[in-house]
Amino acid sequence: MTTQAHWENVYQTKAVDDVSWYRPHLEVSLRLIADAAPDASSAVIDVGGGEATLVDDLVVRGYGDVTVLDISPAAIDVAKTRLGKSAAAVHWITGDITAVELEAARYDVWHDRAVFHFLTSADDRAAYVRQVARAVRPGGHVIVATFGPEGPETCSGLDVVRYDAEHLHGEFGPKFRLLDSVTELHETPWGTPQQFMYCFCRVE
Numbered sequence: 004m005t006t007q008a009h010w011e012n013v014y015q016t017k018a019v020d021d022v023s024w025y026r027p028h029l030e031v032s033l034r035l036i037a038d039a040a041p042d043a044s045s046a047v048i049d050v051g052g053g054e055a056t057l058v059d060d061l062v063v064r065g066y067g068d069v070t071v072l073d074i075s076p077a078a079i080d081v082a083k084t085r086l087g088k089s090a091a092a093v094h095w096i097t098g099d100i101t102a103v104e105l106e107a108a109r110y111d112v113w114h115d116r117a118v119f120h121f122l123t124s125a126d127d128r129a130a131y132v133r134q135v136a137r138a139v140r141p142g143g144h145v146i147v148a149t150f151g152p153e154g155p156e157t158c159s160g161l162d163v164v165r166y167d168a169e170h171l172h173g174e175f176g177p178k179f180r181l182l183d184s185v186t187e188l189h190e191t192p193w194g195t196p197q198q199f200m201y202c203f204c205r206v207e
């Protein structure tokens with residue numbers, strides 16, 4: 004099964020709140036995005052946004068240049084339907100983040116909660132980092148969250164890579180200046196705790 008087929012199956016067979024990463028609101032992400040981009044005219048991309056409510060909360064807060072990228076058309080359709088007329092104001096991209104073509108220096112903020120840790124291949128991680136370096140403007144910010152050292156070793160039937168702040172930042176390199184790291188204890192919809200690690204960087 005291809006990666007896209009895997010995620011299409013997940014989103015077509017599970018309810019929005021029946022996946023481990025679901026939260027009604029991504030509070031840590033919203034706080035870091037507000038720190039990175041207090042000006043709501045900033046361009047924000049949510050990588051692997053899927054069915055997440057981050058886009059809803061950004062639109063409500065007045066952000067007018069929001070892009071959601073996901074490998075699953077089914078997930079994007081759910082988010083579009085939920086947003087209704089507001090969906091027309093959002094840029095939607097369906098594609099694999101390691102291969103899709105993104106406009107150079109397009110974004111002020113890159114956000115990813117729970118995509119990077121699925122990249123178990125060093126080549127895929129390097130391709131991802133190249134995408135970030137190309138698509139984020141100098142002086143822009145990058146927010147990436149993965150499972151932490153005490154997080155799960157698998158998710159949705161796939162292996163993941165767990166990171167502490169040092170090793171997660173190390174995947175990106177000196178071009179990305181680490182401003183902060185945040186550990187979050189996320190509770191799944193069925194009450195299981197999962198450790199997430201956020202790295203908050205500025206592109207030099």
